[in-house]
Amino acid sequence: MPLKDSYLLPAAADMHVHLRNAPGPIAELVTPTIRKAGIDTVFVMPNLAPRPVVTVDEALEYKKALQAYDPEVNYLMSLYLHESITPDEIRKAKKAGIAGVKAYPRGATTNSQWGVISFDPFHSVLSTMESEGLVLNLHGEMPSSASENITVMNAESRFLPTLTSLHSKYPKLKIVLEHCTTADAVAAVRACGPNVVATITAHHLSLLVDDWSANVHHYCKPSAKSPEDRRALLQALVTSEGKFFLGTDSAPHDISSKKGKGNTAAGVFTQPYALGYVLTALEEGIARGDVKEEDVTEEVLAGFFSGYGRKFYEVKPAERKILVKKGGATVEESLKTDKVEIVPYRSGEKTWSVEWQ
Numbered sequence: 115m116p117l118k119d120s121y122l123l124p125a126a127a128d129m130h131v132h133l134r135n136a137p138g139p140i141a142e143l144v145t146p147t148i149r150k151a152g153i154d155t156v157f158v159m160p161n162l163a164p165r166p167v168v169t170v171d172e173a174l175e176y177k178k179a180l181q182a183y184d185p186e187v188n189y190l191m192s193l194y195l196h197e198s199i200t201p202d203e204i205r206k207a208k209k210a211g212i213a214g215v216k217a218y219p220r221g222a223t224t225n226s227q228w229g230v231i232s233f234d235p236f237h238s239v240l241s242t243m244e245s246e247g248l249v250l251n252l253h254g255e256m257p258s259s260a261s262e263n264i265t266v267m268n269a270e271s272r273f274l275p276t277l278t279s280l281h282s283k284y285p286k287l288k289i290v291l292e293h294c295t296t297a298d299a300v301a302a303v304r305a306c307g308p309n310v311v312a313t314i315t316a317h318h319l320s321l322l323v324d325d326w327s328a329n330v331h332h333y334c335k336p337s338a339k340s341p342e343d344r345r346a347l348l349q350a351l352v353t354s355e356g357k358f359f360l361g362t363d364s365a366p367h368d369i370s371s372k373k374g375k376g377n378t379a380a381g382v383f384t385q386p387y388a389l390g391y392v393l394t395a396l397e398e399g400i401a402r403g404d405v406k407e408e409d410v411t412e413e414v415l416a417g418f419f420s421g422y423g424r425k426f427y428e429v430k431p432a433e434r435k436i437l438v439k440k441g442g443a444t445v446e447e448s449l450k451t452d453k454v455e456i457v458p459y460r461s462g463e464k465t466w467s468v469e470w471q
Contacts, residue, residue, distance in 0.1 A: 313361025
């Protein structure tokens with residue numbers, strides 16, 4: 115068999131999740147699915163609408179609302195890099211336990227209309243983050259531009275000089291390049307020092323451009339790319355040594371936003387079955403020859419799912435274990451209430467089950 119039938123692993127940490135506004139119908143539906151996946155710690159994105167999370171008080175209020183849905187999850191909160199943020203707010207954030215500040219290039223993705231055009235005006239903020247030890251989280255894409263020959267297919271690669279420049283200007287600043295999708299991004303992160311790491315999603319380990327071009331539930335930003343890029347992500351996982359760890363970018367949208375009128379919303383919902391999706395992607399990668407069976411060890415899985423992310427964010431190691439079993443669960447066709455319906459990735463397919471130990 116390509117992989118063992120089961121693995122006993124430390125509880126996972128998902129260092130990139132979207133839970134949407136709380137209180138709110140989507141957050142109420144998806145937040146309780148975090149622990150279902152064997153995850154006890156999440157890094158929560160701040161790109162809410164109609165107002166992003168730009169102050170410490172807002173972040174703490176958001177955390178309180180999420181805790182009302184599931185108090186057993188450790189929510190690592192973040193701020194949205196915005197022109198209103200000051201060095202004093204950064205120092206306040208550090209004292210309050212805020213884990214990072216997320217930078218969105220303006221116009222690059224969902225709710226990025228308040229985002230960054232240039233990092234130059236943020237020098238004092240970034241310098242303070244560097245000295246305080248607060249993480250900078252980067253959505254690593256340039257906005258699409260026909261005049262500059264930028265599309266979803268090369269937006270990430272065109273952003274990488276910005277990553278290199280930020281690392282050069284602020285060498286002690288801890289930086290996460292979120293949701294890598296390209297071989298170029300993997301190489302760029304490896305070329306940086308130990309303060310620069312990256313997250314990899316569950317769905318980018320299996321999707322290709324052809325998949326999302328035919329299925330709205332596979333469409334996300336950054337978008338899945340080529341077989342070569344997917345291979346690079348799988349190889350980054352099994353050779354991570356702390357440079358790459360799980361950040362699902364699970365992004366729930368009501369089905370009306372995916373299949374309704376107008377442009378489809380960008381986002382793949384993977385939260386309830388995140389670990390199973392990764393394990394299935396590894397099995398498929400082994401079958402294609404993208405990675406070797408012997409490279410997928412329990413140590414590798416424990417690091418990618420749990421240890422590496424916790425260490426980077428200075429979160430204590432997992433106290434509990436989970437048992438994942440091959441073929442022990444089936445992905446629901448949809449999750450719904452009387453207010454929303456969300457279709458998960460690979461709905462209806464067999465996947466790995468998770469049992470808390």
